[in-house]
Amino acid sequence: MRSAEEAGFDVLQVVSEPSAAVLAYGIGLQDEEELFCLVYRLGGVSLDVTIMQVNSGMYTVCSALHVSHLGGDKFTKILADFLAGEFRQKWKLDPQESRRSMAKLMAAAETCKHVLSTMSTAHCFVESLCEGVDFSCNVSRARFENLIAQNIQEYLQPVRDILEKASLSNSSVSKIIICGGSMKIPKLQKMVSDLFPEATMFSSINPDEVIAVGAAKQASFLSCSFDPDCEHLSMELPAVSKPIFIKLSGQSELKYVIPELSPVPVKRIHTYPVDSDYSEITVELYEKERIDSDISKLLGKATLTELNGATQISVEVNINNIGGLHMTLTEPKSQIKASLKLDAPS
Numbered sequence: 001m002r003s004a005e006e007a008g009f010d011v012l013q014v015v016s017e018p019s020a021a022v023l024a025y026g027i028g029l030q031d032e033e034e035l036f037c038l039v040y041r042l043g044g045v046s047l048d049v050t051i052m053q054v055n056s057g058m059y060t061v062c063s064a065l066h067v068s069h070l071g072g073d074k075f076t077k078i079l080a081d082f083l084a085g086e087f088r089q090k091w092k093l094d095p096q097e098s099r100r101s102m103a104k105l106m107a108a109a110e111t112c113k114h115v116l117s118t119m120s121t122a123h124c125f126v127e128s129l130c131e132g133v134d135f136s137c138n139v140s141r142a143r144f145e146n147l148i149a150q151n152i153q154e155y156l157q158p159v160r161d162i163l164e165k166a167s168l169s170n171s172s173v174s175k176i177i178i179c180g181g182s183m184k185i186p187k188l189q190k191m192v193s194d195l196f197p198e199a200t201m202f203s204s205i206n207p208d209e210v211i212a213v214g215a216a217k218q219a220s221f222l223s224c225s226f227d228p229d230c231e232h233l234s235m236e237l238p239a240v241s242k243p244i245f246i247k248l249s250g251q252s253e254l255k256y257v258i259p260e261l262s263p264v265p266v267k268r269i270h271t272y273p274v275d276s277d278y279s280e281i282t283v284e285l286y287e288k289e290r291i292d293s294d295i296s297k298l299l300g301k302a303t304l305t306e307l308n309g310a311t312q313i314s315v316e317v318n319i320n321n322i323g324g325l326h327m328t329l330t331e332p333k334s335q336i337k338a339s340l341k342l343d344a345p346s
Helices: 002-006 017-024 072-091 099-116 141-165 186-194 210-223
Strands: 034-042 047-055 058-067 121-130 133-140 173-179 200-202 244-248 255-258 266-274 281-288 296-304 311-319 325-331 336-342
Touching: 017 034, 017 047, 017 058, 017 173, 017 210, 034 141, 047 141, 058 141, 072 099, 072 121, 072 133, 072 141, 099 121, 099 133, 099 141, 133 141, 141 186, 173 186, 173 210, 186 200, 244 311, 255 266, 255 311, 281 311, 281 325, 296 325
Parallel strands: 034 173, 173 200
Antiparallel strands: 034 047, 047 058, 121 133, 244 255, 244 281, 266 311, 281 296, 296 336, 311 325, 325 336
C-alpha cells in the first residue's frame, strides 16, 4: 500500500488477489447461489491456490496455499536446457558452460514458451549464442508439452492438498478461475480442468490481466455515486467467530467444515465412507482459535449406531443466526440418524 502511495496513487481500498480474480468474472453478483470457486494463480516464481466461498456477492477465503518454489520459470528452464542440448549436439559447443550464453537462451526460451501458448510451432533464434555461433531451432507445442509432462504433477498436488485441507471433494468446486502469465500454457489449463470434470473453467480474460481487471472493477464500484437514501446506511452481518472442524472415529485428523467469518445462518453437508469393520461411528465437533492453530476445543459429539457393512454417512453442520449449532449424522440407506444440538452461548 505504501509503495502505491509513493508512486502517486490514491489507494481507496486493498483487495486480495483471489477476491479480485473472482470479481473480474462477476461470479455471484447476478444470482443468489452459494458455491465454491477455486482460484489457481501461477506466476513466474510462485504458485497460489485459493478456495473461495461465494454467497450472493460475498466472497470468503476458505483456504489458501502458497508454494514459493513452483512457477513458470521452471518450465522456461526446462525448455532452455533442451535448446542447449540441441545446440551442443549440432555444434559440439556447450552454452551451459557460459552464464551469458544461458541468459540469452533463457530469454529466447521465455519468448518461445509464450508463442507456443497460442501457436503450434515457435521459432527460436539467438544471435551469437556461443563462441560467435548463431542458434536457430523450431520447437513444436507437442515437444514442449512432452518436456514438461513429468513436472506438471507437481503443480497439481497443491490443488489436492488444499481440497483435503478444506475437507472438500472435487465435485464441491463448481467454478475454476485461472490467472497468472504461466497459466497461458494450454496443457496446464487442461490438467487443472481435468481435476474438476463437473466445474466450469473461466479463461476468457487474459490470465495476465485477471487480477488487474478485478481490482479495476472494485475501484469502479467505489467511484460510482450511490443512491443518497442508501449511502449512509450500514449493515452488520453476524458471522462464525471461529473455524469449525469435525473428527470421525478411528481418525486423528480434524476435517475443516466451516470457515471463520462465514455469514450465518450457514449449513455444510459432507459425506464420508465408513468401513465394514464399524457397527457404529462417532463424530466429534471442534472449534479452534485459528485454522492453523494446534489447539482445538471439543464442543460435543454424536454417535451413529446399528451400521451394517461398508456404507457412507452424511454429516450436516448447521449454525443458525443466533449462534446455535446443530449437527446431524445420517446413514442414507437405512435413514438412521443421530444429532447434537448446542445452544448459543449466553
